[in-house]
Structures are given as C-alpha cells and as structure tokens.
Amino acid sequence: MTKAKTTKKPAAKNSVKKKPVPAAVKKTAPVETKPTVRHLEKKSAKTYQHLMGFKDYLGKEFLTWDLATAKAWELARAYGFAPIKTPIIEDLGMYKKITRSGQEKEFFTVDLDPGQKGALRPELTQGMFRAYLENKSEDSSLPTRLFAIGPVFRQEKVGGGRYREFNQLDLEIIGEPKPISEALIINAAYRYLKELGLNFQLQINSLGDSDARRDYTNKLNAFFKERGRRTNLCHSCKKALLKSPLALLDCREDACLKARESAPQIADFLSVESREHFSKVLEYLDDLNIPYNFNSYLVRNLSYYSETVFEFWPVGVDGNTNGRQALAAGGRCDALLSFLGGKESACGVAIGLERITARLKEQNAVYKYPDEQELIYVAQLSESARVRALLLFEELRLAGFNVRQSFSVDGLRAQLEEANNLQAKVTLILGKKEIMDETILLRDMESGAQETIAIKKVKDKLDKKINRKVGVIYG
Numbered sequence: 001m002t003k004a005k006t007t008k009k010p011a012a013k014n015s016v017k018k019k020p021v022p023a024a025v026k027k028t029a030p031v032e033t034k035p036t037v038r039h040l041e042k043k044s045a046k047t048y049q050h051l052m053g054f055k056d057y058l059g060k061e062f063l064t065w066d067l068a069t070a071k072a073w074e075l076a077r078a079y080g081f082a083p084i085k086t087p088i089i090e091d092l093g094m095y096k097k098i099t100r101s102g103q104e105k106e107f108f109t110v111d112l113d114p115g116q117k118g119a120l121r122p123e124l125t126q127g128m129f130r131a132y133l134e135n136k137s138e139d140s141s142l143p144t145r146l147f148a149i150g151p152v153f154r155q156e157k158v159g160g161g162r163y164r165e166f167n168q169l170d171l172e173i174i175g176e177p178k179p180i181s182e183a184l185i186i187n188a189a190y191r192y193l194k195e196l197g198l199n200f201q202l203q204i205n206s207l208g209d210s211d212a213r214r215d216y217t218n219k220l221n222a223f224f225k226e227r228g229r230r231t232n233l234c235h236s237c238k239k240a241l242l243k244s245p246l247a248l249l250d251c252r253e254d255a256c257l258k259a260r261e262s263a264p265q266i267a268d269f270l271s272v273e274s275r276e277h278f279s280k281v282l283e284y285l286d287d288l289n290i291p292y293n294f295n296s297y298l299v300r301n302l303s304y305y306s307e308t309v310f311e312f313w314p315v316g317v318d319g320n321t322n323g324r325q326a327l328a329a330g331g332r333c334d335a336l337l338s339f340l341g342g343k344e345s346a347c348g349v350a351i352g353l354e355r356i357t358a359r360l361k362e363q364n365a366v367y368k369y370p371d372e373q374e375l376i377y378v379a380q381l382s383e384s385a386r387v388r389a390l391l392l393f394e395e396l397r398l399a400g401f402n403v404r405q406s407f408s409v410d411g412l413r414a415q416l417e418e419a420n421n422l423q424a425k426v427t428l429i430l431g432k433k434e435i436m437d438e439t440i441l442l443r444d445m446e447s448g449a450q451e452t453i454a455i456k457k458v459k460d461k462l463d464k465k466i467n468r469k470v471g472v473i474y475g
Contacts, residue, residue, distance in 0.1 A: 053164030055354065064360040068353050071196055072149060072169045078397055079188050080404055080418075081147035081171055086127035088151065092119040094126045094340070106154040120153035124170040125333065125348060129340050132174060142418075143176040143408050149353070161325050161355050172348035174337065176408045179277055180386065181347050182308040182332060183284035184407060189328045189349045190290050191394065193312060198359055201321050202290065204310040205298040206278035208270040210335065213306065216269045221245040229259055249297040252324065265296050274307060281308050287387040300329065304336035308347070314359065327355050374426075374466045377419035377445075378405045381412055381431035389430045392440075392455070399459060401466065419445060426465060428458065 108120040240247040309331035330349030380389035429441040
C-alpha cells in the first residue's frame, strides 16, 4: 500500500513567517479594571496612629492650646518682646558643647551637605541667639527683647509630660546685665501662668559666676565620692558623678535625697558681687508681690547658666509641688551667648506649652482678648520709680488698657523715642518727685502737652482719653 503524498500549500504573497513563542512567555495582557470596594477595604485595612512621643491637637483640646498661645502673644507684646522665627534645623555644633551632660544622645540629627551635620533644635534659645548675632544692628544701644513660639525635638524617654516633639514659649532679654533683667523675665512668666489660672510655686537659686560654679562642682564631686556615700547612690547618679555632679542635686530617689542633705551649699561659694546681684533680684520680687521659695538644690544642670536660676513647679490638689513637671524654667545665660560669639549679657525663660495645655484642659476656659486699641506707654525716671511703674503697668494692663513699657532702659529721652516709635497716644511718666507727691505726669504724645494728676485717678483720666476693651478668661 502506497502512502498518500501530501503537498504544502504555497505561502501567501508578502506573508511573514511567525516564530513559535515559548510557552513560558505566552501570557495574555492584563485587563485593566477599576478597584472594587472590597479591594479598597483590603488595601486600607491597616490603620495608623501617631508615633509615641508626638501629639495631636483638635477639638476642645485645640481651644486650650489656642488659649495658651493667645495669652503668650498678648503678654509678649505688652512687655515689648519682638517676635522672631528661626529654622527648625540648625548646625549640630551649636548644641553639642553647651548642653547638659548626656543630652547629645537626645538629638535628632540630619545629614546635610558633605561634612555638615544638622540637628532638629532641642530648644529655642540657641537659634534665637544665633539669629540675633547674625542680624543685629550696631546702631542700637537698647537691650533687645525677643520672643518665640515653636516646636523642639528630643529623643528622650516619653511619658510623664515628656514628648519627643513639644512646643516652647521663649522670652529673652539681651544686653542688660543688671538684676532688673531677671526680675522682668520672672515677672512676665509669673503673670502668664497666674492669669491662666494655674497653681504653681516659683523656685529660685543663685549659681554665682563661672568661678563659683566650678569650685562648687569640684567640692560636690569630692563630697559624693567619699566612702559610704557613692555606694548608696542610684545607678544614674553613679554615672552622672563622673561627668556632671550637679545632676545629683536634681535626683528624686530616696537614697540620693538623703545623701544630699549634708552636701555643701552653693551659697557658701558665691562672691560678694553675686550675693548683691541675687539679693537685688529677690528685692524686686518682694516689691512686685511675687512669692518664691529659695531652693539651694536648684542648679539647672546646663553648663551655660550663671547667677540667677529659677523654675515654676506645678502645685497639685494635695498642695505638693512636682519638680519633675516644671511649667517654666530659665535664668541668666551669658555663657551661651559668649559661646556663640556675642559679648552681651542675656537671660531668659522657656515655658512648656504641652504642660500648660494639659492643665488648662481641666478648666474648660476660652480666652477672649481685647482688640488692638490706642496705646499707653509707661516710663520711669529712677530706680525707686521702676518698681512702682511696673506695678502701675500691671494694674492698667489687667484693667484692659493697651500698655507698653521698657523698664530696663534708663533715661527719659530713650523711652520717649520708643513711645513715639510705638505710636503711643499717651505716655505716663513716674519719677522720684511723683512718688513722693503720689502723682504722675500724663503726656499727650501728639501735642506734647503735659499735666500732673493724682496717681489714684489715672485710670479715670485715661478712660476719658482712651476707650478700653477688657479681655477676660471665662469657663
């Protein structure tokens, strides 16, 4: 049987012979379809929460935040502090040398240009000083008053009122070495906390000058290293003893508290000049009716502090203070400005807004502040008149008048120039003679006319010249 012969059909003209496609490559093109609701639900099944150490503000809690910041702006303007905003990232070198022992571990660092390292600022003060030195005018001889609000960042253990991102209100006076500078800063912080209705206690101490602090640190180091004392210290204090003996005074462990009872006091190492400086600060506080507690263990464990240091500690419903939850803290920091290249003196305060807000949250308060209105400037002509003028300033401000001052400035001419620059309608002038006569000079800044009035009638007189709008805090 013969096999049938098969013949191939001729290929179509101009046809191209296709190469076989490997099975592994044979895939149909995906059909583009819209995601279904089920797909979307699966994709968004993971929910996110804020990171530990960071905080949201919304709803009622944001209103308490708004209360704290609105009051800060009101007081800063009243006391003549100029607002300043600095970058969140600064040169790491600004913070590394002038800081507390071990704080460098808390920095959030950022790699910038080759060979340059930045840090998310751990506090506001350094950036404010850097900006002042970089932009200052050589023409001005008056003290500079700066104020800032903003976030700062620290990689520290969270909880108990501590966050990795938190906000500070910072007030600084630069170029005023006299005790009135510390008194004004303390007064501003005191009024801020008091007018928000918070319960607190002012703790204050003096570290003296750099020589006194160095001698005291050496003496304290030798004291805690004596046999029988070091072995009773907690683990953290044993480590701190090698680098920062002052930190031992701030420990709250029972054994460490007992050990420090017989420790040397820094007051024994102060120079005559430092004692006089501190006594004058306390005298100002007495005159301004600001209560305080002298705390010989308060050292503010930061290497740039000297002379006066202070903290505002919250007082609980049980009447006890909480030193671990300070609402505000500060002091004289000439060494920090010097480290950054400045020759002036400086002092300031940092106020923790998260801690303020936490306590305001319980008060259900909303702040309604006065609208901008015609301005009154309070001037003084002598050391004795300064405190009386400051008390009058507070009385008028709380009555709802829009008042300004510059109590760290001597000389009427400079104060009248500032009143003119602020476009004040009226300047009140208080000198030695006025104090003796219980009067005050009222100067119309537009006409230059002056009249003498009884100081007890000043509010009635101002009411006839200026319409005041009273700010209130209500629940």
